[in-house]
Amino acid sequence: MTSVSEHLDIAPVPRTAAPGGVRLDAAELHASVSDPCLTAMTLLNDIAGRHPDAVSFAAGRPYEGFYEVAALSDYLSAFERHLVDDLGLGPEDVRRTFFQYGRTKGFIHHLITRHLASDERMTVDPESVLVTTGCQEAMVLVLRALCRDERDVVLAAYPSYVGFLGAARLVDVRVRPVAEGPGGIDLADLAEQIRRARADGLRPRACYVVPDFANPSGVSIAEDDRRRLVELAEREDILLLEDNPYSMFHGGEGRLPTLKSMDTGHRVVYFGSFAKTAFAGARVGYVIADQPMADGALFADELAKLKSMLTLNTSTVAQAVVGGFLLRNECSVERATVREAQVYRDNLRAVLTGLEKHFGEAGPLHGSGVSWNAPAGGMFVVVTLPFRADDALLTRSAERFGVLWTPMYHFYAGEGGSHQIRLSFSVLSPERIDVGIGRLAELVADRA
Amino acid sequence: MTSVSEHLDIAPVPRTAAPGGVRLDAAELHASVSDPCLTAMTLLNDIAGRHPDAVSFAAGRPYEGFYEVAALSDYLSAFERHLVDDLGLGPEDVRRTFFQYGRTKGFIHHLITRHLASDERMTVDPESVLVTTGCQEAMVLVLRALCRDERDVVLAAYPSYVGFLGAARLVDVRVRPVAEGPGGIDLADLAEQIRRARADGLRPRACYVVPDFANPSGVSIAEDDRRRLVELAEREDILLLEDNPYSMFHGGEGRLPTLKSMDTGHRVVYFGSFAKTAFAGARVGYVIADQPMADGALFADELAKLKSMLTLNTSTVAQAVVGGFLLRNECSVERATVREAQVYRDNLRAVLTGLEKHFGEAGPLHGSGVSWNAPAGGMFVVVTLPFRADDALLTRSAERFGVLWTPMYHFYAGEGGSHQIRLSFSVLSPERIDVGIGRLAELVADRA
Numbered sequence: 001m002t003s004v005s006e007h008l009d010i011a012p013v014p015r016t017a018a019p020g021g022v023r024l025d026a027a028e029l030h031a032s033v034s035d036p037c038l039t040a041m042t043l044l045n046d047i048a049g050r051h052p053d054a055v056s057f058a059a060g061r062p063y064e065g066f067y068e069v070a071a072l073s074d075y076l077s078a079f080e081r082h083l084v085d086d087l088g089l090g091p092e093d094v095r096r097t098f099f100q101y102g103r104t105k106g107f108i109h110h111l112i113t114r115h116l117a118s119d120e121r122m123t124v125d126p127e128s129v130l131v132t133t134g135c136q137e138a139m140v141l142v143l144r145a146l147c148r149d150e151r152d153v154v155l156a157a158y159p160s161y162v163g164f165l166g167a168a169r170l171v172d173v174r175v176r177p178v179a180e181g182p183g184g185i186d187l188a189d190l191a192e193q194i195r196r197a198r199a200d201g202l203r204p205r206a207c208y209v210v211p212d213f214a215n216p217s218g219v220s221i222a223e224d225d226r227r228r229l230v231e232l233a234e235r236e237d238i239l240l241l242e243d244n245p246y247s248m249f250h251g252g253e254g255r256l257p258t259l260k261s262m263d264t265g266h267r268v269v270y271f272g273s274f275a276k277t278a279f280a281g282a283r284v285g286y287v288i289a290d291q292p293m294a295d296g297a298l299f300a301d302e303l304a305k306l307k308s309m310l311t312l313n314t315s316t317v318a319q320a321v322v323g324g325f326l327l328r329n330e331c332s333v334e335r336a337t338v339r340e341a342q343v344y345r346d347n348l349r350a351v352l353t354g355l356e357k358h359f360g361e362a363g364p365l366h367g368s369g370v371s372w373n374a375p376a377g378g379m380f381v382v383v384t385l386p387f388r389a390d391d392a393l394l395t396r397s398a399e400r401f402g403v404l405w406t407p408m409y410h411f412y413a414g415e416g417g418s419h420q421i422r423l424s425f426s427v428l429s430p431e432r433i434d435v436g437i438g439r440l441a442e443l444v445a446d447r448a
Numbered sequence: 449m450t451s452v453s454e455h456l457d458i459a460p461v462p463r464t465a466a467p468g469g470v471r472l473d474a475a476e477l478h479a480s481v482s483d484p485c486l487t488a489m490t491l492l493n494d495i496a497g498r499h500p501d502a503v504s505f506a507a508g509r510p511y512e513g514f515y516e517v518a519a520l521s522d523y524l525s526a527f528e529r530h531l532v533d534d535l536g537l538g539p540e541d542v543r544r545t546f547f548q549y550g551r552t553k554g555f556i557h558h559l560i561t562r563h564l565a566s567d568e569r570m571t572v573d574p575e576s577v578l579v580t581t582g583c584q585e586a587m588v589l590v591l592r593a594l595c596r597d598e599r600d601v602v603l604a605a606y607p608s609y610v611g612f613l614g615a616a617r618l619v620d621v622r623v624r625p626v627a628e629g630p631g632g633i634d635l636a637d638l639a640e641q642i643r644r645a646r647a648d649g650l651r652p653r654a655c656y657v658v659p660d661f662a663n664p665s666g667v668s669i670a671e672d673d674r675r676r677l678v679e680l681a682e683r684e685d686i687l688l689l690e691d692n693p694y695s696m697f698h699g700g701e702g703r704l705p706t707l708k709s710m711d712t713g714h715r716v717v718y719f720g721s722f723a724k725t726a727f728a729g730a731r732v733g734y735v736i737a738d739q740p741m742a743d744g745a746l747f748a749d750e751l752a753k754l755k756s757m758l759t760l761n762t763s764t765v766a767q768a769v770v771g772g773f774l775l776r777n778e779c780s781v782e783r784a785t786v787r788e789a790q791v792y793r794d795n796l797r798a799v800l801t802g803l804e805k806h807f808g809e810a811g812p813l814h815g816s817g818v819s820w821n822a823p824a825g826g827m828f829v830v831v832t833l834p835f836r837a838d839d840a841l842l843t844r845s846a847e848r849f850g851v852l853w854t855p856m857y858h859f860y861a862g863e864g865g866s867h868q869i870r871l872s873f874s875v876l877s878p879e880r881i882d883v884g885i886g887r888l889a890e891l892v893a894d895r896a
Contacts, residue, residue: 021682021715022685022687022739023739023742024739024741026741026750029596029750030593030594030596031596032592032753033593033753035753038753041756062548064544067543072524072765073521073524073525076517076520080517094517097729098517100727101509101728101729102729133731133763134760146477148478163757166756166757170758264469266469266470266471279547279548281547281549281550281764282765283759283760283762283763283764284763291472292470293473294471294474302474306480306618308486308489308614309483309584309611309615309617310758311585312582313729313731315730315731315732315763317766318763318765318766
């Protein structure tokens with residue numbers, strides 16, 4: 001893969017510091033600049049960059065085989081027609097919608113609520129939707145708003161999504177880990193961690209969870225546990241931060257209800273993403289924050305105030321493109337991503353088949369101590385190895401065996417995941433997966 | 449002006465809090481939610497919303513008469529052709545550029561440096577450019593990075609741009625005011641404020657300035673003072689945060705050199721915006737951060753790390769549209785905005801002519817104590833009134849006289865600007881300006 005930068009023909013500007021000129025030291029900058037998570041991701045990217053021919057189970061980006069550049073102009077036209085035909089805007093207001101600073105909360109909120117009604121059976125007040133510059137911005141806004149001072153903390157099921165941990169570091173919010181099992185977040189541990197936080201004089205404000213096919217673990221929360229989780233939040237007086245980027249990519253047996261759809265007490269703040277469904281580059285996501293404020297406004301309105309100091313409105317042209325994508329699919333994202341969902345299902349099967357072939361009961365490496373989980377969907381499988389899976393092993397895996405993966409320990413606060421790796425299969429083909437699992441087997445055989 | 453929201457035909461969802469459900473209190477949220485600046489802006493928007501027929505000197509958005517929706521698809525095509533013809537990307541890499549997560553620093557950096565070379569005679573290393581989700585995100589990133597703890601403070605010429613003050617509040621950075629005169633920032637006071645901050649045990653890291661046609665004051669810094677300002681930054685070991693959204697809209701006699709173009713010691717972090725030149729809704733801006741880090745990277749690379757936790761890459765489709773805008777104009781933004789610049793010049797002349805007609809030597813209200821400045825360009829004029837110009841007067845001005853403006857005191861930290869108003873003329877016509885200044889004269893006559 002090449003990029004714009006590699007094709008640029010610009011003479012480099014000399015990088016010598018001027019005499020007497022400034023030289024900055026990372027140690028003098030905000031601590032988030034030196035976040036270990038960032039360093040880890042940089043290292044992983046470096047290794048990947050040095051081994052472009054390796055089979056990469058490390059890349060987490062969505063499948064790209066169905067993208068067409070011409071679709072972008074088509075989506076813009078579809079959205080323009082919607083403004084004129086469905087909403088009755090005149091030419092001047094259409095121009096303003098596309099070109100001017102706009103409503104901070106966005107202008108595709110009504111299409112998002114239609115999508116949620118159609119795909120997730122959720123009834124959502126459009127005024128509670130804040131369209132954001134990707135779901136990442138939504139996380140930053142919610143964390144910034146919820147945490148007033150250093151006594152406010154949030155909880156998260158660990159291993160946890162690095163984007164959430166990064167967002168927390170950026171706004172100096174402490175995240176306290178909660179255990180996760182094969183069935184998702186451990187509810188007893190959640191209650192215990194809330195108790196401990198309070199005993200430490202802290203205010204646990206919210207707990208972050210990905211109920212469907214979590215990144216990195218691939219696990220999902222069963223329907224009964226979802227209900228118990230919402231009840232626990234109510235009982236303990238905390239919010240749940242539900243992140244749902246993967247629910248469209250279920251194994252074929254349909255989706256479980258979201259926490260938000262069970263939420264009668266406004267306990268759930270819901271993060272939505274179009275990164276894996278429309279396209280990642282658009283940077284369009286959203287948050288549903290229907291919590292009533294004391295003055296009658298919604299939490300979404302408070303978040304919009306913060307957004308007005310961070311990025312103002314989400315890019316109009318990006319919103320219009322995603323709006324057109326929704327309109328072209330009658331606001332059903334499930335319908336829009338039928339082909340991608342099939343790719344992910346086929347790839348998940350290929351990963352599990354490959355693992356069984358080499359490490360299963362009839363496999364040559366049966367008994368070598370390799371085990372794995374079998375998620376019902378999503379983009380990730382976790383493999384447990386009989387030896388440490390650290391950055392040194394990854395380097396060796398890339399150099400000697402031509403296969404890349406992500407060490408799981410990066411997704412834990414401190415301890416945990418030392419012998420585990422995450423296999424991401426979203427951009428591969430079943431054939432490449434078969435080759436890649438074979439190489440992984442060679443690595444295991446070599447170390448065993 | 450109507451908007452998407454007003455055209456939506458959605459039954460409102462009842463807003464009653466569920467029994468036992470959560471209710472949030474702004475006092476429990478981060479202080480930035482309750483920022484007085486935000487409350488002020490909300491109030492101003494409310495007043496404007498209640499008086500749609502008033503002549504509004506309050507709206508700060510760019511002139512919109514030349515926007516065409518069809519241009520967006522044309523810009524996308526131009527950028528696609530650039531990727532293929534100029535940079536030699538194949539179809540797969542073109543698709544990835546448009547659709548996937550991309551380089552955090554952006555992919556129109558080379559076009560931005562061409563624009564700066566052409567329009568501002570600046571030689572900029574493309575690697576020092578970070579493309580951001582509007583200039584606003586760039587400010588947040590720079591403030592977040594530069595300020596490690598509560599001892600780190602920044603300085604700013606007051607009255608100051610509310611977006612900068614908002615960005616600082618969002619990341620808990622204290623801003624200490626520096627006086628501004630008719631020639632821009634007061635250099636003696638800057639040195640004095642740096643000294644005082646150090647005496648208070650603080651680390652002044654940087655000073656924010658808008659050298660050309662500042663918002664809200666309209667003032668510019670003379671060329672000699674620009675040089676002295678850069679020397680002072682070098683001598684005092686601080687950075688300058690140069691914000692340049694308006695330099696294209698000079699009075700016709702050309703532009704003064706930017707601070708960045710005089711910066712031999714990497715003292716200047718330069719904020720660039722396309723909000724007033726391409727279009728505001730795109731949310732594409734950038735920062736030039738060529739400061740060398742101790743490890744050989746550039747400050748822009750550290751900022752990119754933070755951006756990867758905030759919004760990831762700037763929206764690909766928004767970058768592509770702005771890239772196409774640049775390509776269609778041979779990377780000269782000055783050439784692209786010839787018509788807008790003429791509109792602003794004509795409107796500035798209309799404002800100054802109107803003020804002279806009513807309050808000048810031959811005017812009926814001569815001697816009433818009204819004075820004003822005469823900026824050489826930009827979008828703002830400041831008028832000093834012989835009485836307090838507060839929100840109550842604004843309400844009266846809107847209700848009784850049909851003219852809106854912005855009280856200047858909002859742009860000061862505490863004291864200052866109590867008798868001043870900002871007239872913004874970017875979206876008006878000379879005819880409406882003439883009517884509006886006439887109404888302002890009636891307000892003055894009524895109070896005199």
